[in-house]
Amino acid sequence: MTTEIAHPSPPLWLLAELTYRCPLHCAFCYNPVDFAKHSAELDTDTWCDLITQARAMGAAQIGFSGGEPLVRDDLEILVAHARGLGFYTNLITSGVGLDEARIARLKEAGLDHIQLSFQDSTRELNDFISSTRTFELKQRVARLIKAYGYPMVLNCVLHRYNLPHVAKIIDMALDIGVDYLELANTQYYGWAMLNREQLMPTIEQLREAEAVVNAYRDKLGNRCRILFVVPDYFEARPKACMNGWGSVFLGIAPDGTALPCHAARSLPGLELPNVRDASLAHIWYENSAFNAFRGDSWMREPCRTCDERAIDHGGCRCQAYLLTGDAAAADPVCSKSPNHGQIEQVVALARHPTRDAKGQPMIFRSKENSLRLG
């Protein structure tokens, strides 16, 4: 028997993707590959109105992200507006554009927290994988963030090339004095999917890194919390993606497209609403795309009768589509999925001794590549 959700609960987390413009070119970026085709951006007044609407609905966390949100010169206005309404305001940034004047203005505006990305503990790999020279800049920005008393999360996306550096990355985070360290293994969407073969680690790399993380955790206690997000390809059950479709997360893309999940743009046949055409409340509660995967009546076998369907909601819809061509299929990460063999194959290939010889070169996130491949 399936159950419908009579009335969804309100969104709690508003992700404001202010722009797709970004000074970095990370090969694992989750932004859509065709981002260059969606370059029109919402203006300041529209964003302020959306922030007001979302807060009235009950959202309490707002993330300013992108692209690089600092390329918007109205960021301070938006932060002050959100903070004034009671939002906990998070800036998710590469650090490029965060000089002392700006960090002081953002503090004045009431910014609660800054999440700074690093790509590695070494200049060489940081600069290679982001295709920029930003390592020293990030070091300076990290110290500024601490000097201004912000709670600070350091985020580092992990993959085949930097997993062996995990101890050094943790040491760097401790040296900076961060409050949380997010070691997020690459999730394979957008640009990361294009580069999956290059980025996929071996199971041995992962287990080793996990052991290192656990040893540090025992030593550190509350001084610095370390999150280690295991890549779902190495699990037998899928993640409860977005805590359920249309459950807590509401994303707004730079052009005003409302997203039930970061990667929802990749799903064909799903007509995503635009905030220019309808109120956020209408979008959240009434829109067909937001209702498409709520509850479990949309599920197919093996999810439909699975006794774990309320735990993982069938996994990630975008991953199901990317790997099976059917957005309503079970996420192939699940060992019960008839497509799970694909995942096992990709994981096995990462250990193959000849894989390096066969690999295509890394494709970096750039406007040119977006127009060419999107």
Place this chain on the structure above:
Amino acid sequence: MIPSPTINDTALRPRLRSLFRLQWEPTQSAYVLLYPEGMVKLNPSAGEILVRCDGTRELDGIIDELEALFSASNLAVEVYRFIDNARQLGWID
């Protein structure tokens, strides 16, 4: 010479760490604890304890206030247990 505050002093006057913001959410009819990219919805007693952990009140005073608020007695054990737990979670000093 006035002695500087000791560990005993912070233990007596619990204070929410600056990493966290405690806030009443009308739409949830509850106190929530907000922190980088996360939120915990607090049950009524947890909310009323934490909102008093402002670094100015002594633990005994907090217990007295809560017993008056909930018209109850003998809340001390429950409050001590919560404070202990909140320290382990890194919410308070």
